[in-house]
Amino acid sequence: MNSIVKLDTVSKIYRRGREEVQAIKNVSFEIFEGDQIAICGPSGSGKTTLLNLAGCMDHPTTGTISVEGKEVGQASESVLADIRSRTVGFVFQQFFLIPTLTVLENAALPLIFSNRVVPRDQVVSLLESVGLGHRLDHLPGQLSGGEMQRVAVARALINEPRLVLADEPTGNLDSRSAASVIELFDSLHSRGIAVVIVTHNPELAARCRKVVRIEDGTIAV
Amino acid sequence: MKLAKLAGNNLRRTPARSVLTAVSVLIATATLTVVLSVDRGYSKAVERDLVEKTGVHLYITKEGCPIEAAAVIAQGGLSPLYVEENLVDKVRAIPEVAAVLPFQLFTATTKDGSRTDIFMGITEEIRTIRPDWIITNGGWFSAENSVILGSQIAQIENVAPGDKLYSEKYDKEFVVSGILAQNWGQDDGTIFLPLKTAQKMIERKGKLSAIAIKLKDISQLQNVTLKLRGDLPKEYYVLGSKELSDGILGFFSATRVIMFVMVVVAFGVSVFGILNTMLMAVMERRREMAYLKCVGAKRRDILGLVTLESLILCSAGAIAGAGIGLALMPAADHLLRGLLIAYIPAGSITDPTLPLISLSILLTVAVGVLCALYPAWKAASIVPMEVLRNE
Structure with missing residues (x-):
């Protein structure tokens, strides 16, 4: 299987005022094509930091990060933005939909920054594939939590990424909506997209092929 | 969807704030349009009256x-x-x-x-x-x-x-x-x-x-x-009508200073309004900006987005302001006639021309865009991971 992202003995230290916080300590972690990984662990253990480093949202303090075989750990912000635009899709707990844009416009938002031209039909068909074909012209305020998260998933997929990173995607949803989102992530995996999910949801973790436990910034064996 | 549409949508999210800011830009542009028109129009009218129209070529006055x-x-x-x-x-x-x-x-x-x-x-x-x-x-x-x-x-x-x-x-x-x-x-x-x-x-x-x-x-x-x-x-002056008109325009310079002080005050209020609006917009949307960076927005995209928001706001205010300035021109003419002491020329003392109106609009928009640069730079400097983790 082809490697998409590889973290090699990566550490990340933050500054919180005068205090230094070591969020990740010498972690090595690789994501391959077709992977379906759940990252679990207690709050503050470094799950989100690991996800963000894998998604090229920040530079590691030490260690190397390679994306599609290319070292990008200390790459410029512009290079990292390109990777985030083309290779990785993000889904967050809080959806981050723009309230004045319709479902269709929210889903197509990343195209502005990737300079890709995608026909409207293709965006519509993507939204239909996440079960929102009947909500195209609705505003986020008119949607349920589950529907908003499905818009966020469609938005993460619009640039056809090889990897989707999701941070607590069911954290803000009721059980019914959470179930529909879990099914959606299953379907992504079945379409060949690698999926890495940070979650506290045992049901979601159980459905992933691989579960990685993080404790105190290291991967627990 | 284009960046401009996104910028326009962002402005619609806080309509009252956007409208008030645009109104401050409108007032600044209207003031500038009227003042520039009066400044040009009065000089032209005095010269027309005293040099071109009267037929008087020289005046003899006492020192x-x-x-x-x-x-x-x-x-x-x-x-x-x-x-x-x-x-x-x-x-x-x-x-x-x-x-x-x-x-x-x-x-x-x-x-x-x-x-x-x-x-x-x-x-x-x-x-x-x-x-x-x-x-x-x-x-x-x-x-x-x-x-x-x-x-x-x-x-x-x-x-x-x-x-x-x-x-x-x-x-x-x-x-x-x-x-x-x-x-x-x-x-x-x-x-x-x-x-x-x-x-x-x-x-x-x-x-x-x-x-x-x-x-x-x-x-x-x-x-x-x-x-x-x-x-x-020796105690007599011999003045050409041009010198006389220049002398009258010299008296007018005090009025001109007051008018331009009004423009500066209007612009000051407008600059404060734009800066405040754009800073507020950026502060309120830090998480959203961070998310835009997550989906591939580069520094220049965020800079462009915030600057475009200011550009749209200021262009709308400036165009409306120039229109209102034009509509107010007869009233300004009438008001100033009552205030002028040195000389009240025949005909209109306002002369709004297309280049002058364009200058008012361009100047206001340029000031607005300059005001947006600091908030835009702040937005573009957001580190997504820090914002998403801490806020």
Whole structure:
């Protein structure tokens, strides 16, 4: 299987005022094509930091990060933005939909920054594939939590990424909506997209092929 | 979807704030449009009146401070400066001179100070020298106590030729012999009377406020000026009409400073409004900006987005402001006419041109975009991971 992202003995230290916080300590972690990984662990253990480093949202303090075989750990912000635009899709707990844009416009938002031209039909068909074909012209305020998260998933997929990173995607949803989102992530995996999910949801973790436990910034064996 | 549409949508999210900011831009642009139009229009109108239209090429006045003299006259007093009438014949004798108008200017203020009438003692040569001075009703002075009224004063007094007019200050009764055509200038509010009568009323027999001269050939202006300066006693000024208009525009410079201070204040408020709005917009949307970076937005995209928001806001405000400035132009013209002391020209004192309106719009938009640079830079500097973790 082809490697998409590889973290090699990566550490990340933050500054919180005068205090230094070591969020990740010498972690090595690789994501391959077709992977379906759940990252679990207690709050503050470094799950989100690991996800963000894998998604090229920040530079590691030490260690190397390679994306599609290319070292990008200390790459410029512009290079990292390109990777985030083309290779990785993000889904967050809080959806981050723009309230004045319709479902269709929210889903197509990343195209502005990737300079890709995608026909409207293709965006519509993507939204239909996440079960929102009947909500195209609705505003986020008119949607349920589950529907908003499905818009966020469609938005993460619009640039056809090889990897989707999701941070607590069911954290803000009721059980019914959470179930529909879990099914959606299953379907992504079945379409060949690698999926890495940070979650506290045992049901979601159980459905992933691989579960990685993080404790105190290291991967627990 | 394009970045511009996203920027427009962002502005719609806080409509009240966006509208208020656009209104501050509108006020700044409207003020700038009016002030630039007045600045240009007044200069043009004065030059048109005194240089192009009157037919007066030279004035002879007495040395001294003309501002002080104008202030004294405006308050109903008599100017301490005067020209001896015996100079008129000397000037007439110059072969290059076509016509000479000796005149005496003074005012009469009512006891309660509520009204000041302007009197001008003239001779019939005014008709030769001032082609725009036309009697439309009645005729020339028929007696020593005849007056010809400007159209506005005739309307205020509600008089027609043959009617009587009384001056309380000078305890004198006049008979209206004619009424002038309206020329939207100083003449409209002036009471014209025979020169000799004027001199008698203010006890300045043989003395004049100034002498206006028309030449046969304008190319002789320099020669005649030099000749008069050489022949006349040193205490006299010989002014070309261009110099006179420049002098009047010099008086106008104080008004101009006040007008431009108004523009600066309006712009200051607008700059504060734009900066505040854009900073608030950026602070409130830090998580969203961080998310946009997560989906591939580069620094320049975020810079562009915030700058575009300001550009849209300022363009809308500036275009509307220029329109409102144009609509307010007649009111500004009317208001300023009431405030001007030095000289009120005939015709419009505003001159809004397309380049001038474009300049107002461009200047305001440029200021707005400059104001957005700091908030845009702050937004572009967001580190997504830090914002998403900490907020």
